[in-house]
């Protein structure tokens with residue numbers, strides 16, 4: 564039995580100087596128990612921990628590593644760029660190239676502003692929506708996560724859901740009152756909120772494919788319905804594409820699902836593993852952003868050259884290789900199909916929600932379509948499943964409320980090995 568000796572030692576030491584020993588809560592294994600694996604390095608589809616153990620990685624740094632870790636062109640570009648200094652606080656041509664590249668890949672993005680995280684992207688997009696419409700309230704969906712800015716931490720997904728936090732202390736009632744929530748996939752609930760808050764709602768923000776209550780797909784007509792409601796009510800539709808952007812297609816969920824947003828937020832893949840986010844949208848809206856307009860938003864390190872060259876290089880690779888998306892889709896579909904077969908053979912009810920390279924396994928007899936149905940899953944069984952896979956060398960996100968992220972570095976043998984390990988794990992459950 565593997566002892567995780569060095570990880571245990573580091574975790575004890577980390578807790579003396581970092582809250583919970585981690586710099587982002589879900590990493591702590593709090594809901595699944597045990598010691599988080601401390602990572603030494605990663606290459607392609609594999610993580611290597613401080614005890615020398617190798618894992619097939621389904622976290623992919625929670626999304627960015629779509630082509631695998633230490634992707635050679637990205638690493639080389641960062642190294643070269645670093646020779647010219649790490650930040651200037653003044654504009655560069657690279658920022659223009661990045662903006663032009665994003666515009667060429669995405670729809671409804673006439674102007675785009677770079678920031679340093681998905682959180683910043685979403686909070687800035689919402690400020691723009693509020694400033695532009697002159698209205699205060701907004702609608703978000705239960706179990707969706709848009710970063711840790713105050714107004715989004717209401718019925719939020721990701722770690723907030725994982726730890727069962729009902730109300731986040733520090734978020735004032737005044738702030739929370741402007742956040743209206745509806746169940747995902749429930750257009751009637753959205754219509755109801757719109758009726759009872761007539762002319763007070765600035766925007767609807769949605770994960771077009773949800774990943775923060777586990778992977779939950781939009782039902783046919785849901786996103787189209789949101790688009791229609793926003794058009795009728797003079798509200799803006801914000802697609803939070805922090806997970807889906809450049810992952811489901813070069814043009815993200817907008818392209819893949821054929822629904823247009825007014826404002827879009829990006830993160831994760833756009834920075835290739837460096838701290839980057841972005842928000843963009845139609846000209847008439849985005850020209851209200853300072854210094855063009857009066858909706859203020861800024862950042863000392865925004866457009867940082869290392870972050871820009873990393874993202875630019877990765878997005879260029881994705882643009883030049885559309886076949887990567889077909890390959891990722893096939894890998895996701897292969898896993899889904901075979902996981903179903905293995906669970907059926909084992910006689911354990913399961914739901915596998917998969918869209919392209921996002922996938923979640925729910926221990927649930929009923930379809931998972933929103934936060935309530937996701938929460939009805941057997942999380943105790945997920946925990947056993949998680950640890951069974953981990954000790955056999957497969958690293959899943961340590962929560963039943965998270966999506967797995969596939970990287971294109973996963974080869975057929977990695978997928979088959981993962982399936983073998985799932986089979987063995989289920990036999991031993």
Ligand code: PMP
Pocket residue numbers: 625680681682683685708709710711721770774775803804805806830831840
């Ligand atoms: N939006 C979505 C959909 C996310 O998944 C996340 C992070 N998981 C965020 C926003 C926040 O991004 P960050 O952690 O980079 O602040």
